[in-house]
Amino acid sequence: MIANLPEPGSVAPTQTIRDHFPALERVHEGREVAYFDGPGGTQVPRTVVQEMTEYLLQHNANTHWCFPSSEETDQRIAGSRRAVADFLNAESHQIVFGQNMTTLTFHLARALGRKFQTGDGLLVTDLDHHANIDPWLDLARERGLTTQFVAMILETGQLDWDDLRAKLALGPKLLAIGGASNALGTINDVALATRLAHDAGALVFIDAVHYAPHRLVDVRAIGCDFLACSAYKFYGPHVGILYGRSELLESLDVPKLRPAPSAAPDRLETGTQNHEGIVGTGAAIDFLASLADGPTRRLRLKATFDELHHRASALVRRLWTGLNAIDRITTFGPPPESDRTPTVSFFIDGVGSDDVCRSLARSGLFASHGDFYASTTIHRLGIPRPGLVRIGSACYSTIEEIERLLAAVEAIAARRK
Ligand SMILES: Cc1ncc(COP(=O)(O)O)c(C=O)c1O
Structure with a gap:
């Protein structure tokens, strides 16, 4: 039985979406699997795997040579770059591919560091995944920079905007901020943060890894200098993506091999890329666009994201109220009426989050636990090891799966009384 949620407009119903996912x-153990681990990585539709397979079996070559499979490789990579540009509302030459967001961020931080002077300030936030903290802390250590953390409001899991304003007033060179917290689901108004940071003279780097699967990124509207995300969080393969403002991508003193191309984006793409992964990344974006009608890929993506947001909001409301109605459960992060993703974390008093997830798995409910590398967030909340249970819904999630999960969590909590 599949969700009986309203499915207006021309966006494919949830069951049709589910049919694309063999997983x-x-x-x-006799139960259909429900995947709640989307914030750690989503399942992959058949078309993405088909495109990757076809590339490897029929077109596999290295780039920039004068024979057909090399030219086909160039064309496919260019096609995926155009798809990512549409996905982020950017231009193709502003899109850099890499191994993952973490590696791209370390790489970018090293290049930016060559612009900074000893004593310059960097600003990171308590709400971030460490992939958007440690590259900057590392850089600060190497180059003698200072770093400060913008606080979060513990009760709501939201950014403390007064603290952000106060710390921007100290004149940092860079603000590194997340679009959404992968631990709590909080969405930050990154367009506002960018405006404030630019007014204070700081560059802005946005980690959109948890944001991009749930909100259609618009780098023009946000106005940021850099933004990174990862295709494996939005139904694609394990590939990282970096957007950068053209002048910066062209002028940054990036670590690169001398014979490698000197124009962006190639100058930031060190070594041979994951061609099949890049092809799959374009296919994942085309999959999302294919769920809706519209005259352009960007408009189809917009229709898909609007509708998926509407569906996810109903799921997160039910999940939030259902969890909070169970004794001994504490949920974290902003309530459902706030701007948030459909990712909810909680713990059951007296039961380790690892044990909760082991029990859930026996009922076919796959959920992740721990600090999700958002260890500063989890530490600030005072949560001891083994951390929280995290439930994330994705485009294939249904209200029946949420009900199954709530019943299983209630049974686990009741057993420990
Ligand atoms: C919010 C957030 N930022 C960054 C990362 C790191 O991304 P990657 O695995 O592509 O390095 C993750 C991964 O879980 C994440 O959730």
């Missing part, structure tokens, strides 16, 4: 046919 959803998995049965574990």
Whole structure:
């Protein structure tokens, strides 16, 4: 039985979406598997795998040579770059591919560091994944920079905007901020943060890894200098993406091999890329666009994201109220009426989050636990190891799966009384 949620407009119904994902046919200990681990990595639709397979079997070559499979490789990579540009509302030459967001961020930080002077300030936030903290802390250590953390409001898991304003007033060179917290689901108004940071003279780097699967990124509207995300969080393969403002991508003193191209984006793409992954990344974006009608890919993506947001909001409302109605459960992060993703973390008093997830798995409910590398967030909340249970819904999630999860969590909590 699939969700009986309103599915207006021309966006594919949830069951049609589910039919694209062979992983959803998995049965574990006699139960259909429900995947709640999307914030750690989503399942992959058949078309993405088909495109990657076809590339490797029919077109595999290195780039920039004068024979057909090399030219086809160039064309496919260029096509995926155009798809990512549409996905972020950017231009193709502003899109850099890499191994993952973390590696791209370390790489970028090293290049930016060559612009900074000893004593310059960097601003990171308590709400971020460490992939958007440690590259900057490392850089600060190497180059003698100072770093400060913008606080979060513990009760709501939201950014403390007064603290952001106060710390921007000290004149940092860079603000590194997340679009959304992968631990709590909080969405930050990154357009506002960018405006404030630019007014204070700081560059802005946005980690959109948890944001991009849930809100359609618009780098023009945000106005940021850099933004990174990862295709494996939005139904694609394991590939990282970096957007940068053209002048910066062209002028940054990036670590690169001398014979490698000197124009952007190639100058930031060190070594041979994951061609099949890049092809799959374009296919994931085309998959999302294919769920809706519209005259352009960007407009189809917009229709898809609007509708998926509407569906996810209903799921997160039910999840939030259902969890909070269970004894011994504490949920974290902003309530459902706030701007948030459909990612909710909680713990059951007296039961380790690892044990909760092991029990859930026996019912075919796959959920992740721990600090999700957002260890500063989890530490500030005072949560001891083994951390929180995290439930994330994705485009294939249904209200029936949420009900199954709530029943299983209630049974686990009741057993420990
Ligand atoms: C919010 C957020 N930022 C950054 C990362 C790191 O991304 P990657 O695995 O592509 O390095 C993750 C991964 O879980 C994440 O959730």
